[in-house]
């Protein structure tokens with residue numbers, strides 16, 4: 001393997017895009033489409049479909065930041081984020097939802113972003129067409145999701161089929177480990193190749209650790225690039241504009257580690273996680289939740305975009321064996337007893353549309369530190385969600401429900417399920433997982449309201465833009481990727497028009 005050429009390590013571009021996930025890929029595409037010289041710098045590697053082995057022990061370290069072990073500083077929430085060309089779109093579950101109008105109107109009003117709803121509307125249309133977003137068909141609803149729907153129907157709860165960006169899906173069930181069938185219409189398959197066809201360059205295994213700037217103007221980025229053979233080299237890219245798209249946690253960390261905090265200390269504020277608990281159930285007949293598309297049915301019975309009394313989204317959630325073993329509490333014989341019923345297990349995830357928020361900090365070399373405590377009102381809502389999840393499974397015919405607290409709770413009647421609503425969550429009990437971090441560099445029409453304006457331009461430095469989940473002014477209450485792709489399009493076009 002040759003050493004990296006010196007030329008590779010110092011280069012120029014019109015625009016350097018840091019990160020290649022939902023936001024970065026779309027921004028790069030728009031910039032390349034406008035004829036600009038774009039370099040995408042991505043810390044992870046490329047993931048060709050033939051390398052998706054469907055094995056957890058191989059794919060989790062390859063696809064996820066910190067091998068899937070990233071947590072908040074107090075270790076109360078596991079925060080799962082992707083790495084590699086395509087970012088978190090490579091392993092995500094392909095659900096596509098727009099932010100509801102009521103929430104967009106609130107953003108427009110509270111954050112002084114009057115044009116944002118209309119701009120997002122146009123961008124949603126374009127992104128949905130590009131990524132083939134359609135409703136999951138009835139034939140694609142697996143038994144696990146059908147049972148969840150059956151429980152909702154028995155209780156008279158609102159439920160429905162979700163929309164997704166898949167084409168040619170064979171229902172293998174391995175979405176979270178990467179699709180060996182290349183059926184995901186995501187950043188890696190659709191958007192980045194389109195950008196590359198228009199001339200965008202891409203570096204992989206290149207981690208940015210600093211944004212260069214002089215006199216309030218950003219001049220490029222620097223970091224470390226690995227050659228895949230154990231050697232690493234420092235690199236530097238000079239650019240007229242820098243677009244940060246390293247995700248809701250990492251972009252903020254880069255801003256802070258580079259000494260670019262704004263005078264209102266907006267950089268880092270407004271971290272939302274969508275923390276979720278797990279409620280498992282054992283059925284008398286096999287569920288075989290591993291077969292088919294993992295998530296296709298949702299219940300919005302407890303969810304409203306703006307009503308604080310309804311802030312829980314309910315969906316089935318499936319874990320491959322090692323992940324499931326990590327979710328179920330206990331060790332030794334009791335754990336083995338639960339795992340021996342793997343074929344009969346169902347699970348769902350009450351996920352918070354969190355009204356409370358945390359803060360992103362940074363290590364000296366630009367890695368994120370996530371400070372987040374569950375707000376007490378969010379905690380009460382989570383307990384209601386856990387109770388509702390238990391009721392749904394029992395109504396669908398589950399023999400018993402397991403709530404994986406430090407002291408596991410086993411429930412086998414609706415009355416016991418109702419009692420779960422009085423649980424007071426404590427730190428890491430129940431264990432929470434978050435797959436949708438948002439905020440940190442949120443949009444605000446005025447610098448005191450948010451670190452970036454409604455086009456992703458960082459208020460406190462010239463030449464710096466943000467095009468990822470950091471921009472969200474609040475949590476979205478649903479899967480955010482569609483909005484992030486759409487924001488990437490808006491930001492990419494805006495940068496292109498100003499160079």
Ligand SMILES: Cc1cc2nc3c(=O)[nH]c(=O)nc-3n(C[C@H](O)[C@H](O)[C@H](O)COP(=O)(O)OP(=O)(O)OC[C@H]3O[C@@H](n4cnc5c(N)ncnc54)[C@H](O)[C@@H]3O)c2cc1C
Nearest residue numbers: 019021023043083087088093094095208468469479480481
């Ligand atoms: C298990 C799981 C399932 C999910 N399912 C869904 C779903 O069904 N629907 C949905 O809407 N959302 C889903 N999401 C969330 C969704 O994938 C993300 O919200 C979205 O991809 C975030 O886009 P982004 O552009 O902000 O960041 P990402 O897509 O995470 O991309 C950021 C990229 O930046 C790179 N990077 C980070 N730091 C640096 C650095 N310093 N230098 C260079 N590169 C860097 C990372 O390696 C990464 O590739 C899921 C997430 C997970 C973890």
Ligand code: SF4
Nearest residue numbers: 169170172173175179
């Ligand atoms: S379920 Fe469909 S999209 Fe998911 S990994 Fe299998 S073939 Fe790919």
